[in-house]
Amino acid sequence: MVTRKEKREMEKEVNYLFELLKTQNHFFKNLNKLLKEVDDPRHQSYITYDTEVLLMMVILKNACNLKSMREMTNEFNKEECIKNVGKWLGNEDLEELPHYDTINDFLSRLNPAELERIRIDMIKKLFKKRCFDSHRINGEYWGIAIDGTGIFTFDKKHCEHCLRRVYKYTDKETGEEKTKTIYMHHVLEAKLIVGNMVLSVASEFIENESEDVKKQDCELKAFYRLTARLKDTFKKLPICLIADSLYACENVFKQCKANNWNYLFRFKEDRIKSITDEFQALKNMEEEEGKKANVVKIRESEQRGEITWVNDIDYRGLGVNVFECEV
Ligand SMILES: [Zn+2]
Helix, strand or coil: CCCHHHHHHHHHHCCHHHHHHHHHHHHCCCHHHHHHCCCCCCCHHHCCCCHHHHHHHHHHHHHCCCCCHHHHHHHHCCHHHHHHHHHHCCCCCCCCCCCHHHHHHHHHHCCHHHHHHHHHHHHHHHHHHCCCHHHCECCCEEEEEEEEEEEEEECCCCCCCCEEEEEEEECCCCCCEEEEEEEEEEEEEEEEEECCEEEEEEEEEECCCCCCCCCCCCHHHHHHHHHHHHHHHCCCCCEEEEECHHHCCHHHHHHHHHHCCEEEECCCCCCCHHHHHHHHHHHHHHHHCCCCCCEEEEEECCEEEEEEEEEEEEECCEEEEEEEEEC
């Protein structure tokens, strides 16, 4: 048993830069080259730093868990660090690191598709190395979780593409009914689940095409765009989508079937009434007949519970399996 103190001492001995380099050389030998080949949106006559320096700074910032771009500039601007980054990128002449304003300016102009290409290349390499194979569901399917997250919220309109939500509230002073609009940006993420790690494999922004759209963009609409890209990128990958109750609907079931994917969705009882009714009816029938074929007891340390399932419930010509777990 290693005590916390001993662990801290051991960690001091670890050369993290070396470990990171080792990982890169093992899995992503061509990463520096890919960072260099990014289509540079800047005016070529004003360039001091190559794209791989700018992008590697951001990768290192995140790898070092630095929270802000300012912190990055402060922490990295040391002789030793500049030399290390230069060596890493095979650019021994590197004398300075770019200021975060330079990096932010570059990132704001960069076409996101350029980074998307690099991510896909990296994920495909990981699949090829087969290092995550033991995490496949039933030894076959890759679990990919789909979930939406808010990234920014504003009090005022931020751009043409903002999502809007109107709140009603009562003014405390005058007692008047008032409304307030907030402006938001959301992203829908597809994340590969491998053990206790998740790797983002595709992202789709949930945003309006313009300010005057009749119906706003939403998570489900973004889902179809996201999954179309996922299928296009990983054509033959056996996928099992994992998502919340919002996705338990006919079109999503059909989409999964068409893509040859499996799915594991949370199911709220009011999502599709006919499925709930049929599940309950079949479950009750089994109980009355004293059959316990589709029940498994859970006994795991302090946890006690029961899983009940009914297979192949018909829903508009599709067969769905429902299971319920009580703990
Ligand atoms: Zn906006």
